[in-house]
Amino acid sequence: MNNPLNEFRPESLCLLKETQEDYWRYARKGPRDFSVYTEKSSIYETPTKEKFREATDVLVRWTDGLLYLANIIQVEDEYSRCAVKFEDGSQFWALYKDIYKGPPPEGEIACTVCDSGSSQPPDEIVICDKCSVGYHQLCHIPKIDSSVLKPEVSWSCRKCIFASTAKKGGASRKGT
Numbered sequence: 001m002n003n004p005l006n007e008f009r010p011e012s013l014c015l016l017k018e019t020q021e022d023y024w025r026y027a028r029k030g031p032r033d034f035s036v037y038t039e040k041s042s043i044y045e046t047p048t049k050e051k052f053r054e055a056t057d058v059l060v061r062w063t064d065g066l067l068y069l070a071n072i073i074q075v076e077d078e079y080s081r082c083a084v085k086f087e088d089g090s091q092f093w094a095l096y097k098d099i100y101k102g103p104p105p106e107g108e109i110a111c112t113v114c115d116s117g118s119s120q121p122p123d124e125i126v127i128c129d130k131c132s133v134g135y136h137q138l139c140h141i142p143k144i145d146s147s148v149l150k151p152e153v154s155w156s157c158r159k160c161i162f163a164s165t166a167k168k169g170g171a172s173r174k175g176t
Contacts, residue, residue: 051115052082052099059131060084061098065163067131070094100133113139124149128157130164 052058052075059067073091074083080096100112109125110117112133119125125134126144135157137144148155156164 051101052096056101058082058084059100060086060094061100061159061163065160067100072099100131109134111136111139122146126155128160129154130156130160133157 060070070084108117
């Protein structure tokens with residue numbers, strides 16, 4: 001019988017770069033675990049059909065780094081983007097990575113990455129002090145240290161940190 005690991009090509013997987021280390025760790029255990037990570041609907045993919053729907057109110061990160069309320073008017077899974085309409089009537093395309101769903105209907109806090117509401121040590125949900133979006137300690141990249149769980153410690157998510165350090169006008173390149 002052919003060993004599936006001999007035929008494996010990393011570029012054929014639909015895995016995020018950060019999860020490839022996890023793949024190799026589990027792939028060494030044998031073909032039974034291998035099949036879990038080679039399927040296109042792996043545990044690392046977010047089902048976009050469930051994630052964004054038309055006529056849903058969302059928060060969209062704009063070029064100034066701030067979040068604005070918008071309504072989804074069209075979803076394009078092929079390009080991982082949504083057409084959104086802001087409160088002022090303007091319409092633009094926004095990438096999935098810049099769109100945040102509102103809180104769950106029950107009002108519970110949920111992780112924006114995995115959509116789970118469970119918050120138990122060592123993987124508790126931490127709320128960003130700037131955008132009020134929740135992340136599990138292990139879902140956020142980089143992982144969130146347990147020291148930020150104290151109420152007196154402020155914490156900002158990766159997107160807010162990048163938005164606060166971005167320079168007005170964006171990056172510029174002097175060419176030859």
